[in-house]
Amino acid sequence: MIKGITLPELDADKFINEKVKEIIAAVGNGIAINALSGGVDSSVVTMLGHRALGKKLRTVFIQNGLMRKGEPEMVAGVFRKLGISIEIIDAQKEFLAALRGVTDPEKKREAITQTFYKKVFGRIVRESKAKFLLQGTILTDVDETVAGIKRQHNVFAQLGIDPQEAFGYQIIEPLIQLRKDGVRAIGKALGLPEEVFDRIPFPGPALAARIIGEVTEERLNTVRKATAITEQMLGGKGAFQYMAILHDDRVTGMRDGKRDFGQQIEIRCWDSIDARTATPTKLPFELLETLAGKIVIEVPGVVSVTYNITSKPPSTIEAV
Ligand code: XMP
Numbered sequence: 244m245i246k247g248i249t250l251p252e253l254d255a256d257k258f259i260n261e262k263v264k265e266i267i268a269a270v271g272n273g274i275a276i277n278a279l280s281g282g283v284d285s286s287v288v289t290m291l292g293h294r295a296l297g298k299k300l301r302t303v304f305i306q307n308g309l310m311r312k313g314e315p316e317m318v319a320g321v322f323r324k325l326g327i328s329i330e331i332i333d334a335q336k337e338f339l340a341a342l343r344g345v346t347d348p349e350k351k352r353e354a355i356t357q358t359f360y361k362k363v364f365g366r367i368v369r370e371s372k373a374k375f376l377l378q379g380t381i382l383t384d385v386d387e388t389v390a391g392i393k394r395q396h397n398v399f400a401q402l403g404i405d406p407q408e409a410f411g412y413q414i415i416e417p418l419i420q421l422r423k424d425g426v427r428a429i430g431k432a433l434g435l436p437e438e439v440f441d442r443i444p445f446p447g448p449a450l451a452a453r454i455i456g457e458v459t460e461e462r463l464n465t466v467r468k469a470t471a472i473t474e475q476m477l478g479g480k481g482a483f484q485y486m487a488i489l490h491d492d493r494v495t496g497m498r499d500g501k502r503d504f505g506q507q508i509e510i511r512c513w514d515s516i517d518a519r520t521a522t523p524t525k526l527p528f529e530l531l532e533t534l535a536g537k538i539v540i541e542v543p544g545v546v547s548v549t550y551n552i553t554s555k556p557p558s559t560i561e562a563v
Contacts, residue, residue, distance in 0.1 A: 247382050248420045255432035262417040266295035269415055275375040276368055277302040279329060281318035282445045284379030284418055287426050290433040291417050292377045293327050301371060302327060305363055308335030309449035312471050321439055334363045342451065342458040348563040352394045355448045360410045368412045380416040381426060383518050393559060396447035422517040443484045452561040456491030465489055468542045469508045476534045477512055482524045485512040488562040496546025505546030508538055513560055521555040
C-alpha cells in the first residue's frame with residue numbers, strides 16, 4: 244500500500260528536497276530518461292528530475308500521433324524557456340500500427356502501454372545505456388488500476404509487473420504519493436508557469452482515450468478538431484477537465500437538404516478536485532448550443548453533439 248500525502252499534509256519544499264535526494268541516490272552516476280507528455284504530472288517530474296540530475300537527464304517527448312494539435316512544439320517551447328531542452332521522438336507509425344483493428348478499451352490501453360514502454364522507451368533506454376526512466380505516475384492512476392476499473396497506462400509494480408524484467412529498465416515515480424491537487428502545488432513551488440501547473444489533466448493514452456472503437460488517423464483528426472474547439476470554448480470557466488469524445492455509432496442527420504449519416508461527438512466537462520469523483524459542470528445552455536453549432540460546422544462528418552450529465556461514479560472521466 245502506498246501512503247498518500249494529502250494537500251493539507253504536503254510541505255512542498257520538504258517534499259521537493261526529499262525527492263531530489265531520492266532521485267540522485269537512485270541514479271547515481273548513471274543517466275536517466277525522462278518521459279514528458281506535457282501533462283501536469285510529467286511536467287512536474289521533468290522539473291524535479293532536472294533539478295536532481297541536470298545534464299544526466301535526457302527528456303523525451305514521444306510524438307505518438309495521439310496528441311492534441313501543436314502539442315509537441317508547444318511543450319518543447321515552454322521547457323526551452325525554462326532552460327530544459329526536449330527531444331521530440333516521432334513514433335506515430337508504431338502507435339497507429341499497434342492500434343490498428345483494436346476496439347476493446349483495455350486492449351487499446353494495453354497496446355499503447357506496450358508500444359510506449361517496451362518498444363519506444365525500450366529502444367531509447369538501450370541506445371542511451373540509461374538504466375532508469377522517470378515518469379509521473381500519481382496515486383489516482385494506481386487506485387483505479389488496482390481496483391480493476393481502468394488500466395492506467397503507466398502502472399506496473401502494483402500489478403506485479405517488474406519493469407526491469409518486462410522492459411529492461413527501472414522506473415522512478417517521484418509523485419506516486421500525490422493526487423492532482425498536490426502535484427499542482429509541487430509544480431508551482433518548482434517554478435513551472437501557471438499555464439502548465441494549472442493545465443487541465445490529459446491522459447497518457449491521449450486522444451485514444453477519447454475515441455470509442457478503432458483509432459485511425461482519420462478518426463484522430465476528427466476528435467483532434469473537436470478537442471481544439473472544445474478546449475477553446477470551455478477553457479477559463481473553472482472546470483477541472485473538459486473534452487470531446489468521438490462515438491462509434493452513426494446517426495441520421497441532414498445537410499444541405501440531403502441525408503447525412505454522420506458521426507457523433509460527446510462533450511464532457513467535469514468539476515472535481517482529485518479525479519476520484521467528478522460531477523458534470525452546469526454549463527450555460529447557450530454556451531453548449533454555440534459549442535455544438537461550431538463543431539457540426541467545423542468538423543467534417545459530425546452531425547450530432549451531446550453533453551454528458553452523468554457523475555463519476557458510475558461514469559469515469561475519460562470514455563475509454
Ligand atoms: P478516469 O477516466 O479513470 O480518469 O476517471 C481519471 C483521471 O486520470 C486521467 N487518465 C489517465 N492518466 N494515464 C494517465 O496518466 C492513463 O492511462 C489515464 N486514463 C485516465 C484522466 O484524464 C482523469 O484526469
